[in-house]
Amino acid sequence: MIPEIGHYALILALSLAIIQAIIPLAGSYTNTHSWMALSRPLVWGQLLFLTLSTVVLANAFLANDFSVIYVAQHGNTKLPDLYKISAVWGAHEGSLLLWAFLLAAWSAAIAFFSRNLPLPVVARVLSVMGMISIGFLLFLLLTSNPFDRTFPVPFEGRELNPMLQDPGLAIHPPLLYMGYVGFSVAFAFSIAALLGGKLDASWARWSRPWTTVAWVFLTVGIALGSWWAYYELGWGGWWFWDPVENASLMPWLVGTALMHSLAVTEKRGAFKSWTVLLALFAFSLSLLGTFLVRSGVLTSVHSFASDPERGVFILIFLLVAIGGSLMLYAWRAPYISGGGRFDLISRETFLLGNNLLLSVLAGLILLGTLAPLIYDAMEWGKISVGFPWFNKMFVLLTPFLALLIGVGSISRWKHTDAAFLVKQLRVAFVVSLAFGLLTLLPLFSDGNLMVGLGMGLAMWVVTSHLVNVKERLKHKAGFNGFLRDLSGGGRSYYGMILAHMGVAMFIVGVTMVSNYGIEQDIRMSPGDTADIAGYEFKFEGVSEFPGPNYNANRGRFLISKDGEQIAILQPEKRTYFVQTRPMTEAGIDWGLTRDLYVSLGESLGGGDWSMRLYYKPYIRWIWIASIFMGLGGLLAITDRRYRTVRKRASSTSTLTAGSMNPAAAESHS
Amino acid sequence: MNPIRKKRLYLIGMMVAGVGVAAWLALNAFDENLMFFFSPSEIAEGKAPTGHPFRVGGLVSNNSVKRKPDGLTTAFDVTDNAETVTVEYTGILPDLFREGQGIVALGQLNESGIFVASEVLAKHDENYMPPEVADSLKTAHDEGVNEMQQVSVQ
Numbered sequence: 001m002i003p004e005i006g007h008y009a010l011i012l013a014l015s016l017a018i019i020q021a022i023i024p025l026a027g028s029y030t031n032t033h034s035w036m037a038l039s040r041p042l043v044w045g046q047l048l049f050l051t052l053s054t055v056v057l058a059n060a061f062l063a064n065d066f067s068v069i070y071v072a073q074h075g076n077t078k079l080p081d082l083y084k085i086s087a088v089w090g091a092h093e094g095s096l097l098l099w100a101f102l103l104a105a106w107s108a109a110i111a112f113f114s115r116n117l118p119l120p121v122v123a124r125v126l127s128v129m130g131m132i133s134i135g136f137l138l139f140l141l142l143t144s145n146p147f148d149r150t151f152p153v154p155f156e157g158r159e160l161n162p163m164l165q166d167p168g169l170a171i172h173p174p175l176l177y178m179g180y181v182g183f184s185v186a187f188a189f190s191i192a193a194l195l196g197g198k199l200d201a202s203w204a205r206w207s208r209p210w211t212t213v214a215w216v217f218l219t220v221g222i223a224l225g226s227w228w229a230y231y232e233l234g235w236g237g238w239w240f241w242d243p244v245e246n247a248s249l250m251p252w253l254v255g256t257a258l259m260h261s262l263a264v265t266e267k268r269g270a271f272k273s274w275t276v277l278l279a280l281f282a283f284s285l286s287l288l289g290t291f292l293v294r295s296g297v298l299t300s301v302h303s304f305a306s307d308p309e310r311g312v313f314i315l316i317f318l319l320v321a322i323g324g325s326l327m328l329y330a331w332r333a334p335y336i337s338g339g340g341r342f343d344l345i346s347r348e349t350f351l352l353g354n355n356l357l358l359s360v361l362a363g364l365i366l367l368g369t370l371a372p373l374i375y376d377a378m379e380w381g382k383i384s385v386g387f388p389w390f391n392k393m394f395v396l397l398t399p400f401l402a403l404l405i406g407v408g409s410i411s412r413w414k415h416t417d418a419a420f421l422v423k424q425l426r427v428a429f430v431v432s433l434a435f436g437l438l439t440l441l442p443l444f445s446d447g448n449l450m451v452g453l454g455m456g457l458a459m460w461v462v463t464s465h466l467v468n469v470k471e472r473l474k475h476k477a478g479f480n481g482f483l484r485d486l487s488g489g490g491r492s493y494y495g496m497i498l499a500h501m502g503v504a505m506f507i508v509g510v511t512m513v514s515n516y517g518i519e520q521d522i523r524m525s526p527g528d529t530a531d532i533a534g535y536e537f538k539f540e541g542v543s544e545f546p547g548p549n550y551n552a553n554r555g556r557f558l559i560s561k562d563g564e565q566i567a568i569l570q571p572e573k574r575t576y577f578v579q580t581r582p583m584t585e586a587g588i589d590w591g592l593t594r595d596l597y598v599s600l601g602e603s604l605g606g607g608d609w610s611m612r613l614y615y616k617p618y619i620r621w622i623w624i625a626s627i628f629m630g631l632g633g634l635l636a637i638t639d640r641r642y643r644t645v646r647k648r649a650s651s652t653s654t655l656t657a658g659s660m661n662p663a664a665a666e667s668h669s
Numbered sequence: 670m671n672p673i674r675k676k677r678l679y680l681i682g683m684m685v686a687g688v689g690v691a692a693w694l695a696l697n698a699f700d701e702n703l704m705f706f707f708s709p710s711e712i713a714e715g716k717a718p719t720g721h722p723f724r725v726g727g728l729v730s731n732n733s734v735k736r737k738p739d740g741l742t743t744a745f746d747v748t749d750n751a752e753t754v755t756v757e758y759t760g761i762l763p764d765l766f767r768e769g770q771g772i773v774a775l776g777q778l779n780e781s782g783i784f785v786a787s788e789v790l791a792k793h794d795e796n797y798m799p800p801e802v803a804d805s806l807k808t809a810h811d812e813g814v815n816e817m818q819q820v821s822v823q
Contacts, residue, residue, distance in 0.1 A: 234764075344676050356684060360691050367695070371703075382706035384724065389702035393695055521760040523740035582764045601761035604740045612761050 003068050006056030007147040010097075013049040013104070014137040016042050020130030024123035028196070036123035043111045043126055046133065047104040054101045057146055058088050067153040070094060070146045076159035076578055078549040086170035087160040093146035095173060099290060100136045102174070102181040103129065110185060110210075117206065124192035125185075132184055135317045143310045159578035162550070168228040175221035176248060180286035182214020183255060186262075187283035190276045191325060194332040204266035204275065209637040211262060211279075215255045216633035222248050223626030234584035234599035236519060236614040238622055241387040246369040247289035250362045254282040257358040260351050268340045268413055270348055273333045274355070280329060284322040285362070291318065343415040350408030357401050364393050395450075402457040402507060405500055406464030410471065424471065428463035435459040445515065454511025461504040465497055492639035499632025502625040509621030518615040521601070525608045533615040535596055536560045541607055542573075542600070550576040552585070555600050555609065559589060571611075573600045595619050704775065708808070712778070713752040719778050722787075725754060726773040734768055747772065747784075749808075758786040765791040 020042040027035025057070070061084040066072040074087045074094075089098040107129040114122045140146070163169070189207045193199045225248070230238045239245060258278040265275045291314045342348035368385040375383045410424055436456020438444070445451035472493070473481055486494060518533050526541035540556040557569040569587030576583065586599040594617045601610030706724045707717040717723055730753055733746035742759040745768075756774050766772060766789060776786035 341673065344679060349680065352680075352684075356688065360688060364691075364695050367699075371699075383703045384706070385699070386702040386704050386722075389698055392698050392702075396694060397691060521741055584764055599761075604736070608740065610740055610761055 002056055003060055003065065003147045003149065006053045006060075007145065009049040009052040009056070010137060010141055010145075010147075013046050013053070013100070014134065014141060016045045016049070017130045017133040017137055020046065021127050021134055022130075024130075025127035025195075028120040028123045028127075031120075033119070036119045039123045039126040040111045042130070043104070043107045046130075047108045050097075050101045050104045054088065054097060057094060057097060058085050060147075061085065061087050064157065066155070066157050067149050067151070068146075069148045069150045072150060072154050072157050074160050075157035076549070077156065078577070079157075079159060079165075080548060082167070082170060083160055083165045086164070089173045089177075090160045090164050093140070093144040095177070096136060096140050096144055097146050098174065099177055099181060100133065100140060102177050103133050103136065103184060106181055106185055107133070110188075114206075120196065121192060124195055125188045128188035128191045129184065132188075132321070135321065139310075139313055139317065143313055156578070159549070159576070162574070162576045162579060162581065162583045163232060166228060166232055168224055169232070172221060172224045172228060175217050175224060177221075177290075179214050179216075179218025179221050179255075180248075180251065180290055182210065182217055183251060183279075183283040183286045185210040185214065186258060186279040187325070190279040191328065194276065194328050197332065197335060199272050199276065199336050201266055201269055204262050205642070207279070208259075208262045208266060209642050211255065211259055211282075212633045212637050215252070215259055216630045218248070218252050218255060219626050219633070220630045222252060223623050227623050230619070231586050231588055234586050234612070236517075236586075236597050236599070236612070236616060238513070238619060241368075241390040243292065243369050246365050247292050250365050250369075251282050251285040251289055253358045253362040253365070254278055254285055257355040257362075258282050261355050264348055264351050268342065268348060270338075270340050270342060271352070271355075272336045272338075276329060276333070276336070278355070278359075280322075280325045284318075284325070285366075287318060287321055340414065342413070345411070345416050345418055345421070347408055347411045347413050347416065350404050350411055353404050354401060354408060357397055357404070361394070361397055365390070368393075399453060399457055402461055402503070405503060406460050409496065409500065410464060410468045424467055425464055428460060428467050431463050432456050432460035448515055451511060451515050454507055454515075458504045458507040458511070461500060461507065465500055469497060488640040490639075492636040492641070495632040495634070495636030495639070497632070498635060499629045502628030502632060504625075505621045505628060506625035509618045509625060512618035513616055513622070516615075516617045517619075520613045521610065522613060523604060523608060523610050525606070530613055532596075532613050533594075533617075534561060535615065537569075537596075537598065537613055539609075539611075542603070542609055545572070547574065549578070550574040550583075553600065553603070555587070555598070555611070557587065557598055559596055567596065569596070569598050571598045571600050573602075590620060592620055593618060706773075708749045709747055709752040709754045710749055710808070712754050712784075717778060719780075722775060722777045724773055724775050725756070725784055726771065727754075728771055729766070729768050731768045744783075747774065754784050755782075756784045756786050756789075758789050762789055763791045 020039060023035050024039035024042075027033070027038070057068075059065075060068050060071045061075045062081065064071070064075060064077050066075065070091070070093050071087075074090050075084060079087065087094070089095045107126060110125060110129070111122070114125075186207045189203065189210070193203045222245075225245070226238045229240065229245075230236065258275065261271050261275045261278055264271045368390055371385055372383050375381060406425065406428065407421060411421060433456060436452045436459065439455040440447055440449070440452040472485075472490075476482065476485060484490075520530070520532060522530055524530065524539040526539060528539050530537045530539075536559065538558040538560070540558060542553045542555045545552045545554040552572040552574045554570050554572045557571070558565055559567040559569060567589035569589055571587030572585035574583040574585055575581070584599050586597055588598075589596040594615060597612075597614035597616055599612045599614075601612065603609055704722060704724050705718075706726065709725065709727050711717060712725065717725075725747060727747040727749045730746035730748045733753075735744045736742070737744070741761075742757065743762060744755060744757045746753040747756050748754075756776075758774065758776075770791055773790045774784060774786040775788040775790075776784055779785050
């Protein structure tokens with residue numbers, strides 16, 4: 001009976017979504033206040049019913065209700081409670097439910113935090129959110145109902161995929177989805193603005209914090225996924241250019257471009273059409289990502305056909321959402337007024353360069369990811385795009401991004417003197433060049449140009465931002481000025497600095513681990529030792545070890561350096577009871593400057609095992625970088641001007657140009 | 670031409686040139702990095718290139734997995750139930766590698782017709798069949814059925 005309540009709640013949520021998509025929007029055109037005012041209660045209602053639905057599904061897992069097919073497929077009585085809950089979003093149906101739930105949550109957040117927005121804008125934005133919600137709820141109800149029952153009821157569930165039984169992956173999908181769904185807000189604001197024909201600085205200011213929050217979630221979500229792949233798959237890699245990963249990277253790249261372009265639109269009123277386009281694409285790519293990952297479209301067009309109902313629905317949904325919004329854009333964009341003028345050497349130009357590079361990167365990944373599909377559909381043969389291609393493209397383009405980051409953030413809006421830039425940045429440039437050359441010396445990399453390039457660029461990002469901060473504080477009376485700055489209007493500035501420091505860390509991490517990482521496949525007998533990068537790995541043998549829902553072969557390694565023992569690693573090879581598949585659990589000794597990593601291969605008889613030993617220098621920096629970026633984003637949205645706007649907006653019903661706001665004019669020189 | 674137009678033209682020119690160069694480089698490198706997929710039957714027909722990497726996929730034949738004395742090099746047969754090709758791989762095989770399982774291997778053919786793999790993939794799902802493998806099995810099966818029908822007609 002209880003699962004039917006969840007199902008019923010889904011239907012009710014759909015009904016509310018349909019009303020939400022139509023009535024407030026109609027009200028915004030006929031200026032009917034009561035219709036527009038309906039949008040908020042409708043959103044609360046949707047959130048309520050979708051929460052109910054999600055809780056019911058989680059409860060079915062916790063109560064081992066195997067009469068529900070989805071629970072029977074992914075639940076099990078022996079599954080630890082944490083994974084029973086994460087099993088809710090462990091597969092197709094449940095993850096779509098999570099999507100719909102998060103969409104309702106974001107809608108509710110808009111409804112709650114938009115008290116001071118003009119009502120017609122709120123009504124339109126929430127209507128657009130309602131339309132997206134209709135798509136997802138229909139998809140759930142028509143093709144992927146998580147509450148479907150089965151009879152006879154199985155005695156035991158088939159259990160969650162053991163790979164997903166991991167704390168990191170329990171929270172990875174919700175974070176990623178928070179990011180995907182979060183871009184729906186920028187999308188809804190853009191559509192609403194296109195509908196209303198009013199794209200001004202205030203529109204950009206409203207969209208900005210939402211976009212940043214979504215971006216932060218996506219950043220951390222992707223990093224978490226990468227970290228999980230690193231320690232769980234036992235391959236020691238952090239990025240595989242797998243279609244699933246690419247699907248999340250594309251919205252991230254476009255979302256990053258959007259964040260920067262929104263800055264220009266807010267501050268200077270320029271790039272309006274471009275910003276809207278980016279907002280549409282960021283969300284479209286999120287939709288594409290969601291569906292491609294779960295539907296298996298990307299592995300092959302044939303698996304697409306294996307569930308034609310879902311495939312056709314996805315195609316129609318994508319067509320309506322992407323095609324419809326682009327058509328609206330084509331219709332309305334010509335009426336968007338051009339923004340403020342800017343010179344060739346100005347922050348606008350550099351940000352344009354950043355946008356262009358990020359978009360080109362996203363486009364290339366799209367090409368590489370969809371090429372196998374296209375080739376197959378055209379019957380040109382079955383292909384895959386090797387990951388060396390993706391690497392090559394990134395190494396080709398990202399150095400320009402890193403160069404621009406330093407120049408763009410220090411240059412002024414509208415016009416910057418070339419002489420000013422040279423004066424400010426020449427020291428940073430010389431230091432970075434020297435540092436890059438230094439790393440080429442035999443002592444460090446012995447002429448490895450990639451190392452020189454990477455380290456030089458990282459140094460450039462750091463030093464150019466140091467100059468930037470120094471320049472800012474020069475006018476603010478030193479350290480006290482810094483504190484005053486941080487307590488209010490300067491937070492978005494320091495958020496930017498923090499996030500860009502993350503970029504520098506990322507470059508260091510990638511450069512070091514790609515050029516100095518060591519990987520060795522080896523056969524070892526108990527008592528054998530292996531030496532890697534000055535670390536001695538002593539293999540002490542493998543013994544059996546029982547787990548809650550698996551049996552493990554647990555290896556034991558003593559790691560020592562210069563004769564001194566520094567760690568004991570215990571990698572495992574697990575066999576899960578239900579799904580009977582072997583799983584590798586790596587043994588990792590982590591450190592800021594290096595990870596030591598052991599993963600077991602297979603038993604070769606006589607106590608011998610094949611195994612993989614890794615030395616991974618600075619790999620942690622890659623993920624720590626994402627924390628810096630995330631914190632930077634969070635700091636930026638606490639900036640005073642977003643709060644001031646709300647207070648101001650309540651006093652004046654029609655808010656216009658952002659330049660009227662003193663808080664905004666003050667920050668960012 | 671007025672100076673604003675001129676500036677804008679510069680900017681657009683630079684953008685177009687930049688994107689153009691990037692696209693040209695990307696597409697050039699793209700062709701080199703394309704890896705085609707061939708089934709054991711296609712390799713037997715000589716369709717697969719020698720001296721250029723490609724992918725081969727199929728089921729690991731039963732009782733074909735042999736380990737060399739170093740413990741790290743493995744040789745096994747991959748079949749689409751019509752033809753087989755011998756694959757050699759040095760390193761640790763994925764968790765789900767076993768006889769009867771569908772796999773995809775990346776590598777090249779050597780002179781003696783052995784496929785030397787640099788990577789072996791077995792998907793992380795017990796029931797999952799790499800789509801190319803499923804497809805080539807189906808093709809081989811269909812051809813077999815056709816031949817039998819022709820025989821019975823005669």
